[in-house]
Amino acid sequence: MGRGQLVRQRVLVPLFGDVRGRVISWSSAGACGFKGTRRGTPFAAQTAAGNAIRTVVDQGMQQAEVMIKGPGLGRDAALRAIRRSGILLSFIRDWKCVESRADSKRLYYGRFILAPLMKGQADTIGIAMRRALLGEIEGTCITRAKSEKIPHEYSTIIGIQESVHEILMNLKEIVLRSNLYGTRNVSICIKGPGHVTAQDIILPPSVEIVDNTQHIANLTEPINLCIELQIERNRGYRIKTPNNFQDGSYPIDAVFMPVRNANHSIHSYVNGNEKQEILFLEIWTNGSLTPKEALHDASRNLID
Structure with missing residues (x-):
């Protein structure tokens, strides 16, 4: 047979x-x-x-x-x-999930096992899964900001506690969940004084903010702050180039990866006369995907 x-x-x-x-x-x-x-x-x-x-x-x-x-x-x-x-x-x-938890809105953890595997298979699968998890899963983030009040990236604006550079760094950290294709323009328009957080971003229904409390800026005076933002769904990361400034807009380092980290380990054992292995896979995500969802997407990308 x-x-x-x-x-x-x-x-x-x-x-x-x-x-x-x-x-x-x-x-x-x-x-x-x-x-x-x-x-x-x-x-x-x-x-x-x-x-x-x-x-x-x-x-x-x-x-x-x-x-x-x-x-x-x-x-x-x-x-x-x-x-x-x-x-x-x-x-x-x-795959069997043996541990799953949400440490915060922007940090999810999952631990999975796959067994039994033949000798050598666990490392092959583990390496391929880690590569797919970290590089092949799409995510959504803010990639560009534009405001008439911004003369250059390292300037300060009267009535705003943070520098322009600090605001751009805060926008970079905003975690978004979406099924968006390509790019989309969104905005922030708020009057001070007060704190500007992620919940002040005006988004289309197809985009969701994972943590509405994420800080963007602190307005110390009764000024109007309006910022046009570009969001994009992609994979991997894209570092801004020094000369990539268009019409007063400023590029933001884009980290599209929803998986923060992924590790695999192997446990070997003997079953009768046959050497077998157990593959352990740990996944940390930013909250835009659960580890289970990330594992599913990575498996799909690995095959397709």
Whole structure:
């Protein structure tokens, strides 16, 4: 009887490989032509599983181990499609959350395990997941600010306690949650005296502030402060260039990454005569995503 092993998968992405970890067959909802919200439907999962199974069956595999990232209707639909094909599932592996907490509005922590894995697989998966978590997940942040009251970045404005540079640094730290595509213009317009916080930013319905209490500026006199802001959804980070000033607007260092840090560790053990491994994955996020959501997105980007 032929025996295969699934080396990694997320919901809607069946990925089959041999016992040496070589990929034999995989598919995804995106590869099957599903777009947008349709990619997360049970039908998309069933279709992706069916496509992956065809190659497996053609190569004579009759038994397989399957690893699945995440719960849900899509997971169940994919498993049903595999079982209907006649492939015997000898084992189903999944990420398991063993710890989850919110240390603050802008700091979430999650700890996950994946087991059992063959010797060498844990490090391969751990390195790939960490890279995807830190570099491949999209986030939203403020990338540019404009105000008629700002002559240059290092100036001060009468009636405002902070310097312009300090205000720009405070805007950089604002954490946003959105499904935004591309860029969008938003604004702050407030009359002093008083404290200006993140809740004073006028946003479209598709954008949400994670922590409304984040400080922006302190107005010490009855002046009007109006700032036009540009927000953008992207991935990675972008450092402002010294000469990138347009029409009195000032670029802000953009850190789009919602994952603050990610670490993995490995525990090895012997099961009978076979050496196996447990992969531990720790994820810290800025609150715009939970660690579980970040793990899901990283798995999707790793495959797609």
